[in-house]
Amino acid sequence: METNRKVIIVGGVAGGASCAARLRRLDEGAAIVLLERGPYVSFANCGLPYYVGGVIPDEDDLLMVSPDLFRRRFNIDVRVLHEATAIDRRRRELVVRDGATGGEYREGYDALVLAPGAAPLRPPLPGIDLPGIFSLRTIPDSREIREWIAARRARKAVVVGGSYIGLEMTENLVRRGLAVTVVDVLPQVMAPLDGEMAEPVMRCLEENRVDLHLGDGVTGFEADARGGLVVRTAGGASLTADIVILAIGVKPEVALARAAGLEIGELGGIRVDESMRTSDPAIWAVGDAVEVRHAVTGRWCLMPLAGPANRQGRVAADAICGRNARFRGVQGTAVCGIFGMTVAMTGASEKVLKQHGVRDYEVVYLHPYQHASYYPGAKRMHIKLIFSRPEGRILGAQATGEGGVDKRIDVIAMALQKNGTVFDLEECELCYAPQFGSAKDPVNLAGMVAANVLRGDMPAAGWSGLASTDALLIDVREPFEFAADHLDGAVNIPLGDLRDRLAELPRDRELLVYCAIGERSYTAVRILVQHGFRAGTLSGGYVTYCGFNP
Numbered sequence: 208m209e210t211n212r213k214v215i216i217v218g219g220v221a222g223g224a225s226c227a228a229r230l231r232r233l234d235e236g237a238a239i240v241l242l243e244r245g246p247y248v249s250f251a252n253c254g255l256p257y258y259v260g261g262v263i264p265d266e267d268d269l270l271m272v273s274p275d276l277f278r279r280r281f282n283i284d285v286r287v288l289h290e291a292t293a294i295d296r297r298r299r300e301l302v303v304r305d306g307a308t309g310g311e312y313r314e315g316y317d318a319l320v321l322a323p324g325a326a327p328l329r330p331p332l333p334g335i336d337l338p339g340i341f342s343l344r345t346i347p348d349s350r351e352i353r354e355w356i357a358a359r360r361a362r363k364a365v366v367v368g369g370s371y372i373g374l375e376m377t378e379n380l381v382r383r384g385l386a387v388t389v390v391d392v393l394p395q396v397m398a399p400l401d402g403e404m405a406e407p408v409m410r411c412l413e414e415n416r417v418d419l420h421l422g423d424g425v426t427g428f429e430a431d432a433r434g435g436l437v438v439r440t441a442g443g444a445s446l447t448a449d450i451v452i453l454a455i456g457v458k459p460e461v462a463l464a465r466a467a468g469l470e471i472g473e474l475g476g477i478r479v480d481e482s483m484r485t486s487d488p489a490i491w492a493v494g495d496a497v498e499v500r501h502a503v504t505g506r507w508c509l510m511p512l513a514g515p516a517n518r519q520g521r522v523a524a525d526a527i528c529g530r531n532a533r534f535r536g537v538q539g540t541a542v543c544g545i546f547g548m549t550v551a552m553t554g555a556s557e558k559v560l561k562q563h564g565v566r567d568y569e570v571v572y573l574h575p576y577q578h579a580s581y582y583p584g585a586k587r588m589h590i591k592l593i594f595s596r597p598e599g600r601i602l603g604a605q606a607t608g609e610g611g612v613d614k615r616i617d618v619i620a621m622a623l624q625k626n627g628t629v630f631d632l633e634e635c636e637l638c639y640a641p642q643f644g645s646a647k648d649p650v651n652l653a654g655m656v657a658a659n660v661l662r663g664d665m666p667a668a669g670w671s672g673l674a675s676t677d678a679l680l681i682d683v684r685e686p687f688e689f690a691a692d693h694l695d696g697a698v699n700i701p702l703g704d705l706r707d708r709l710a711e712l713p714r715d716r717e718l719l720v721y722c723a724i725g726e727r728s729y730t731a732v733r734i735l736v737q738h739g740f741r742a743g744t745l746s747g748g749y750v751t752y753c754g755f756n757p
């Protein structure tokens with residue numbers, strides 16, 4: 208049904224632009240105004256690191272929809288360089304500053320959507336405003352970084368923050384020939400991953416000659432005599448650089464909402480209900496600026512990702528048009544490519560579960576090939592699956608590898624969203640031909656391994672308990688593998704000899720069995736358990752122990 212409602216949207220990129228387009232599709236009669244304080248709407252911020260690196264050669268390729276196209280196709284009144292500076296909730300009016308003229312005007316609304324995003328964190332460290340220290344959020348930011356690199360003939364970069372944007376920038380700076388040091392206060396890169404899952408990522412970075420300076424926070428910046436920068440750290444390091452990229456996270460842009468008295472959550476994001484409506488019934492908010500419920504923990508969280516922002520924009524548009532739209536919450540499904548490696552995750556990590564006091568969960572690791580091992584080019588991926596005990600509800604998954612990682616995490620993400628269990632993963636029917644997967648896909652295998660644990664067919668011992676265990680460690684790999692390296696105190700009984708050597712094993716002591724990746728140890732445990740031994744496995748075998756070094 209057509210209306211004459213007037214909707215103003217503040218912020219014209221992911222959440223705002225998607226809300227505007229959806230609104231028009233639902234309501235041909237609405238007056239829709241899209242305000243963007245920057246010079247562009249609907250640009251590809253996720254592509255910015257690749258523009259810096261030259262993979263995306265042309266700046267225009269980052270512009271997905273022009274203001275003109277918005278006008279012609281959607282009849283949306285797009286105003287770039289227009290910043291909303293205040294909300295007069297009583298009158299339902301917005302105060303807007305026209306960046307071109309410097310003038311200010313008021314614009315009335317029936318419904319207001321706030322999609323102002325999040326700003327890169329810039330802590331008040333000494334020297335933070337020195338020239339040559341950049342954050343990356345907008346097209347002009349990326350242009351300035353490119354120009355600085357070219358003008359200064361930059362050869363050395365320090366990237367502060369080793370998560371998604373930091374690592375994407377690292378790859379692209381290396382691509383441009385710069386030597387890069389990544390500094391992070393955490394002892395690992397890619398903070399959303401559990402520490403052990405970040406090991407292959409750190410190895411990959413080092414193999415690509417990235418210098419990792421981890422577990423040490425930046426305390427300040429100084430200009431040096433040759434016109435470069437020095438990055439000082441708490442640990443006493445002085446890292447020289449021609450350019451510094453700050454990628455230490457983002458902060459929701461809530462100044463407008465806060466000044467208008469809208470409810471702000473404990474994490475600093477705008478509070479919304481499931482239809483993305485704020486504490487004012489005429490105002491909705493979407494994207495990086497809002498707090499959302501985490502689908503696994505049920506807690507409020509900030510999840511600055513493009514997918515949720517776009518979907519929330521649609522939900523807000525539906526709700527404004529009177530539809531019963533509900534945002535399901537976020538689960539943190541994310542992917543990142545670094546030097547040919549894919550890193551992906553969904554749901555809660557083990558560290559997040561621990562933070563929230565969740566104890567009833569199990570973890571399995573597996574290292575399957577991304578497609579049939581006999582088909583050329585097969586490479587192992589590393590998967591960690593976290594699930595509730597005893598129900599087997601999927602709580603989270605993380606994976607790294609060279610190929611096929613994203614599709615496995617996507618499948619698990621969908622199962623998680625539907626409240627699926629490891630038994631569902633065990634059973635799910637996925638497409639297969641040798642160059643794409645295996646008849647038992649890595650997703651099936653993850654479900655099978657986890658289901659084996661829950662059914663008691665393959666009791667799993669946690670790696671964290673290894674140091675204090677009284678169990679006898681049995682390595683069922685071949686002698687040459689054992690000779691190359693093994694766990695301290697392990698005895699070597701190759702799987703093929705196990706049935707003949709059962710008499711050597713104690714019946715009054717727990718047996719912990721491992722092999723290379725967990726496949727032979729599974730068979731070994733089945734033999735032992737059926738012969739009356741108390742036996743379990745170390746999940747994912749020696750490859751897990753070695754930080755996923757195949």
Ligand code: FAD
Nearest residue numbers: 218220221222244253290291323324494495511512513516
């Ligand atoms: P934004 O897209 O940031 O848009 C907000 C807009 O509002 C801005 O253009 C801002 O200028 C405007 N604005 C703010 N205040 C006002 C005001 N008062 N008046 C008018 N306009 C205003 N996510 C992924 O899922 N995958 C990725 O690979 C990925 N890569 C990224 C790479 C980079 C370099 C960056 C910066 C982000 C990346 N993200 C990625 C995150 C993703 O881009 C954001 O989650 C998403 O854009 C958030 O959408 P949003 O609409 O909330 O905010």
